[in-house]
Amino acid sequence: MSSIRVPVIEKILNANDQLASLNRKRLDEAGVFAINLMASPGAGKTTLILNTIRALAPEIRIGVIEGDTAPVTIDADKVLAAGMPAVQINTGGDCHLDAPMIEQGLNSLPLKELDLIIIENVGNLICPAAFQLGSHANVLIASVPEGDDKPYKYPNIYRGVQVLVVTKTDLLPYVTFNMDYFRQGVEMLSPGLVTFPLSCKTGEGVTEWTNWVRQQVKQKRGQ
Amino acid sequence: MHELSVTESILNIASRHAEQAEAKRVTDIHIVVGKLSSIVDDSVQFYWDMISEGTICAGATLHFQRVPARLACLDCNAEFELSAELIPCPKCGSVRVKVLAGEEFWLDSIEITR
Numbered sequence: 001m002s003s004i005r006v007p008v009i010e011k012i013l014n015a016n017d018q019l020a021s022l023n024r025k026r027l028d029e030a031g032v033f034a035i036n037l038m039a040s041p042g043a044g045k046t047t048l049i050l051n052t053i054r055a056l057a058p059e060i061r062i063g064v065i066e067g068d069t070a071p072v073t074i075d076a077d078k079v080l081a082a083g084m085p086a087v088q089i090n091t092g093g094d095c096h097l098d099a100p101m102i103e104q105g106l107n108s109l110p111l112k113e114l115d116l117i118i119i120e121n122v123g124n125l126i127c128p129a130a131f132q133l134g135s136h137a138n139v140l141i142a143s144v145p146e147g148d149d150k151p152y153k154y155p156n157i158y159r160g161v162q163v164l165v166v167t168k169t170d171l172l173p174y175v176t177f178n179m180d181y182f183r184q185g186v187e188m189l190s191p192g193l194v195t196f197p198l199s200c201k202t203g204e205g206v207t208e209w210t211n212w213v214r215q216q217v218k219q220k221r222g223q
Numbered sequence: 224m225h226e227l228s229v230t231e232s233i234l235n236i237a238s239r240h241a242e243q244a245e246a247k248r249v250t251d252i253h254i255v256v257g258k259l260s261s262i263v264d265d266s267v268q269f270y271w272d273m274i275s276e277g278t279i280c281a282g283a284t285l286h287f288q289r290v291p292a293r294l295a296c297l298d299c300n301a302e303f304e305l306s307a308e309l310i311p312c313p314k315c316g317s318v319r320v321k322v323l324a325g326e327e328f329w330l331d332s333i334e335i336t337r
Contacts, residue, residue: 003251003334006244011329012232012254095225126261127225130328152309155292156259159322184318185309191319 016131019099023106023134030111033220034119035213036097036133038157039141040150041123044167046075047200048141048209049118053082055210056116060217065089065105065119067097075120085109096127102134115217125150129157137162137216144168148177151185158189163196165209170199226266227274233267233285234275236330241279246335249280253334257327258292258305283333292325 027034039045053062064086066076079086087108089101119135121128140161142150151158186193198205241249256262264287275281292305296312297319311318
């Protein structure tokens with residue numbers, strides 16, 4: 001009884017990626033633009049979402065999918081308080097959202113009544129990078145107090161993102177953050193990456209970001 | 224830590240191909256992992272022993288072929304490997320680089336008995 005080698009050559013996350021394509025198709029058919037928002041914990045994901053809602057609603061109808069590792073609804077409650085439909089996904093300790101979780105999330109949202117879905121991924125710079133969700137844009141947030149070395153330490157998450165938002169720029173005078181060094185690392189991993197430096201506290205730069213989102217939503221609607 | 228879902232995928236893919244090949248059991252599984260793909264071999268092995276129990280893949284040995292992160296300099300064409308952190312081109316110092324390899328993550332082959 002000798003062993004036989006069977007070639008496979010299949011991407012290990014193939015099943016996830018295929019479901020992500022189906023999610024994307026569903027969003028396309030409903031004319032909804034979807035953003036996958038990734039960042040470390042405390043970078044300001046929820047704050048950016050709330051500021052985006054404030055700037056774009058009711059002109060743009062927004063739904064939010066909140067990913068959390070534990071059944072805490074703090075983030076979802078804030079979105080609901082802002083008058084937007086939100087669905088909370090408890091990953092049960094898992095470090096990231098995946099395509100099957102987003103499929104469930106989409107089932108719970110009134111897709112036909114929405115223009116934009118923002119998916120708040122689990123706060124983590126490692127795992128979310130590996131899992132496609134079916135969103136149209138992967139958006140990464142890097143906050144100034146995290147430090148300027150993050151692209152060098154977590155190169156993976158800087159690959160495969162379409163937009164970078166640098167938050168808490170109001171803190172630049174108080175912390176050591178060399179913007180040139182930071183941007184150099186980003187440029188090495190994602191040449192020409194669209195970047196929005198902003199502060200939700202002072203409001204500086206927020207309009208450039210929300211204008212970009214509005215533009216994407218309009219394009220999606222027009223298709 | 225997303226090794227559990229990754230390990231489940233490995234089990235699903237290996238079992239499907241094993242059944243197609245009319246295997247009695249799977250003895251070895253060969254996986255290709257790029258250095259940039261942030262997978263911890265030991266954790267996969269840990270979950271593997273738990274979730275493969277009672278399946279056609281029970282007891283199979285996992286083999287990880289590590290692919291280094293390789294970059295090319297767009298200015299001087301030098302190719303270099305990353306050992307840990309992201310670095311500029313060691314030859315000319317340029318930061319205009321392109322990732323050539325290191326993001327692989329696939330199941331290459333299985334070894335079966337019939």
